[in-house]
Amino acid sequence: SCGLGTRMGKGPTIFAALAVVPHGILSASSLIFHTVPKERVVNRPMIWQEFRAHNIIFGLRSVATTLLAWAAIYKPSVQQSAIVLSCFSVIIANAFADVATAKLRENDVESTTATMPYWEGASIETQRKFKTFYAYCQFIATLTCMACANPAWPLCVLLPIQLASLLMTLVRKGLISAR
Numbered sequence: 001s002c003g004l005g006t007r008m009g010k011g012p013t014i015f016a017a018l019a020v021v022p023h024g025i026l027s028a029s030s031l032i033f034h035t036v037p038k039e040r041v042v043n044r045p046m047i048w049q050e051f052r053a054h055n056i057i058f059g060l061r062s063v064a065t066t067l068l069a070w071a072a073i074y075k076p077s078v079q080q081s082a083i084v085l086s087c088f089s090v091i092i093a094n095a096f097a098d099v100a101t102a103k104l105r106e107n108d109v110e111s112t113t114a115t116m117p118y119w120e121g122a123s124i125e126t127q128r129k130f131k132t133f134y135a136y137c138q139f140i141a142t143l144t145c146m147a148c149a150n151p152a153w154p155l156c157v158l159l160p161i162q163l164a165s166l167l168m169t170l171v172r173k174g175l176i177s178a179r
Contacts, residue, residue, distance in 0.1 A: 017070040017151070020063050023158055027059030030165065039106045040115075047168035053100035055165045058141075061093035062158035065145040072148035083148050090145050 030036075030052055040048045065086045072082035116134075118127050141157040170176045 017067055017074075020066045020151075020155060023155075023162070024060050024063035026162065027056045027063075030056065038104065046172040047165055050101060050104040051168070052165065053104055054097050055161050057093050057096045057100060059158055059161045061089055061145055062154045062161065064089045065148075065154040066151045066158075069148045069151040069154060073151065079148065083146075086148055087146050090142055 036047055036049050036052055038049050040046075040051070068082040068086045068089070072079045072086075075082075116130075118130070137160070144157050145154045147153060167176065
């Protein structure tokens with residue numbers, strides 16, 4: 001319920017809000033795998049260290065802002081602080097992502113989304129549409145994490161972040177195809 005109360009119409013408990021913490025642990029737990037390559041594998045959408053770092057950072061941003069949105073709604077005395085902290089969380093996540101990129105990027109020509117490989121035969125126009133869509137989604141995800149109106153919003157941002165890592169890992173393991 002993301003801290004939005006129960007089906008019985010009773011108010012939220014801290015336990016519902018804390019149910020998002022395992023999602024943060026899931027993101028951070030990817031650090032136990034030491035076989036993730038440092039460089040992106042050319043022509044295949046597989047996870048690599050820079051992408052993993054970005055997913056951890058932005059996944060934890062979603063968890064933090066979900067908890068802050070919950071606090072803003074259900075603890076009105078902290079609403080202003082929660083809004084400020086949500087905005088600060090976004091800025092800090094962006095700064096950490098820049099640091100991760102500086103430390104982990106092997107090739108200055110590549111980026112996590114702009115140089116993402118597409119299937120054989122994908123037209124330049126199709127690739128442009130995908131890249132525009134990704135940019136739009138990242139912008140909306142950032143705004144969503146700053147809005148403290150509903151804790152479900154930043155939690156929804158977490159789904160594609162964690163799903164991307166899962167799917168890239170499955171491609172890397174050969175369990176699914178990128179096509």
